[in-house]
Amino acid sequence: MMSFLRRVVLRLRNALRPGRDDTDVTREIAAHLALSEEAFARRGLAPEAARLAARRALGGIEQTKSLHRAARSFAFIDDARRDAWYAIRTLRHAPGFTAMAVLTLALGIGANTAIFSLVYSALLRPLPYANADRVLFLQEGADGNAVTFGNFGSWRDRSHEFEALGAWLNSAATFSRGDETTRLTALRATADIWKVLEIPPAAGRYYSAEEDRPGAAPVVVLSYHLWQTQFAGDPQVVGSSVLLDGAPRLVVGVAARGYDEAGNAVDVWLPAALGPDLLREHGDHELSVYGLVRRGSTAATAMAELRGIEQQLQSEYPRARLDGVVQAMDVRQSIVGNTRQNLLILTVAVGFVLLIACANITNLLLARAVARQKEVAVRAALGASRGRILSQLLIESLVLALAGGAFGVAIAYAGFQVFATAASTSLVTLHPEINGAVLGYAAALALSCSVLFGLTPAWRASRTDVQNTLRDAGTRGSRVGEAARNSLVVIELALAVILLAGAGLLIRSAIALEQVPLGFETRDLATMRVALPGQRQTDPLRTTTTFANILEGVQAVPGVQSAALASRLPLFQGYNCGVVVEGQERDGGPLANFRAATPGYFSLMGLTIRAGRGLASGDIAGAPPVIVINDRLARALFGSASALGRRIAFCPQLTTMTGHWYQVVGVVSAMRSNGLRQDLPLEGFMPLAQSPDYLTVSLVVRSAQPIANLTPAIRHIVHGVDPLVSVYGAQTLDELVARDRTSGEFILDLLVILGATGLVLAVIGVYGVIAYFVSQRVHEIGVRVAVGASTGRVVGLVLRQGCGLAVVGVGLGTIGALAGSRMLESFLFGVTARDPLTFVCVGAVLTLVALVASGIPARRAARVNPVTALKA
């Protein structure tokens, strides 16, 4: 066994490092021949005869050498290496072809590699959590809401199939160090979250259940990236105190880096400290809940139990508007969301581009194979077997593909910069990188491409008829292969149609979004978030006073024409909950969107008062609670009757606790608050002064000056009121709208780029095939012209060829696109997946472009001189 292994190793070494033993063998054979010759001479042969006899006895020097080589190394590797060198030499002699092929491939493989790296990081990379396969992300209701505090508590108490249930809610905190304050995103998470989503901490420890109780000493766990950026990864920070929202908190540990990599955009983890009062709240959907299914149980069993509990809760808390539905998804899906769909579409699209590229290269190689018939025939005549010729040509393809793959990886690497700048997409949090798996994918792509585009031409070339080729100089290419070439171009055109149709539909959606009426003004308006420290919710009066003082100060800033505060601006999902009308409590009302605002908000945003009045400065704490609703909510609640003076309540569960009825004092025009893609919402506005629950609000200012010029003055005013208030996220309303419009634009941009690439490649393909068609028919065209065919007829002949290809390609592509466009449906707005205008335009563009591409060779055909053509 040892000796066998030893031999394999030595043979491999010899195969990969050739030449070293060659000289030794030559020397040994020479010595052998000399000794043999000597012996023959001793037997009385003449010197020349002895020399020949010695050679004859040996059986040929070259044969012996090759026997030796076959025994000492692996012949196929040896051959492959030789073929590779030969291929590199050949390709260097055809720089135009090589550059074209490598560049095309590099684009194709690069795009595929870049998308694959995203696919890998999103869908294939192992999750960092220890028990990821047992973790379920849980949502309530048919439309997948967050979970209420009370229901989470009941689940935790009543279920047995879950080993642990952890929850968090999004929060924020102001971090101060010296004079500097920074706004941090925080997750208020229950201690069990560390058990459910388990990764050992990077430093220190995670907080315990004892520390996750109301009134416990305040602790914090830092995220890995905050630890790195703010504390330079100093382990000493564990055990020290940091100032969060103006109060010291003990740093007990640093969370594992895996939490960042899994896409949790969070700076600090704070205990949720859910108290008994919150756990009685069954109507307010706030929590993201993760459950760890007990070892030995299954997700199905656990979910069956949980649905049972939810149905009990539904009957126990009838006013909580529960529908008894609980939904579960695995952790990966909870992270990735609809990215999966994005990636699927992009994978298909880049795959098409690569196929088009391969088709083009196949065509180039087919044309080249005709030109190389003689070379192949000579090799065959010299004794190369068909297999050797085939493998040599395939290795040439492989060399091309590997070169393309290498450049492709470089392009993919550059592509990450593009992904990184497309910061509006969730893809950024996925940390794409070039790793072993991605490199392996690129190599596998290159390999399969080389077979895909190399096999047909190589097979065809290896069948070269040696005698005929050598006899008639083999320059006149046959029409064999024309069918192959034509069908390749048809495929290319069809794929390009599909890509362009996809891009076209998305462009039409973007145009439709552009035309959506907003219902509010954006001109000269800018906004920023203003956040009070989270710990001070104890004093409602102080909250409203702080906001009032801030607003007053900001209005006095030079350059600010007017200003207002609102809990949330349009295009950010508001606080959605059920509404009931006084006297009709039994009937479940519709769901509506509720926001709080200051009196100036409506005029600032350009809303029209339809009835009654807007919010007024007298609507303050202590005064009767009032509300202004939009015309859609008014119609939904009261029909054509007047809404004024009626009293409504929302989120009835909350209302029973606070006992609030709000009197409708006005009706206002609707705006597209929940996003451009959503319908006009049912909406109500409460006075901010009567809604002390909001600690973070948006400041809106009207000013002719750029917002960046105003921010320092505004920040100064705010810090004058309270140094712990943070101001962040300044942007104009135009930017806000543009961001919402372009939220699907990442995929649009990529599809447009890919569609354009596909179009260009397909056009090159059409041109190549038609040009070849003309060059093969110079003789025939000459004859036609000689017997009196007009220029028009000749041009027509060529154009008909191109047109035929285009029509078939566009037809097939349209069928494919119609079948596949449903994949895009969720990205479309204001246009159907089978939008006729898009399909007709794409078809027309491709046909036209194909005709133009055939026009150039057609002109050449028209200029054929019959005399020269027939002489040739």
Add this chain to the structure above:
Amino acid sequence: MPSEGGNSRIVLLQGTLDLIVLRALTTMGPQHAYALADRLERVVEPSLRLNQGTLYPALVRLEQKGWIKGEWQRTESGREAKVYAITKAGVRGLQKETERWRRLSGLVEKLLLGDTP
């Protein structure tokens, strides 16, 4: 590469040549390739005449297995030649291979006898 005209010649079974070379090196001591080829031609009947070159794959195989070792030396006539000697592993290998060969040929013999009517 298959040898031609296989019918009239005895085709050497794969490995047989290795066995012969090893055996020759044990009985005759270290030898160069030509001497081995010469001896093969003398000892074996002419019907088994081989091209001397076919010896080389056997030498490569054995040397790569570590069963023989080649070294450049001068012959008595003053010419240089690569002289092969059997190694300790080669002696063990020869023993094992000889046994295997005996078992195999015995088995074939038995089968052939059993087949005769």
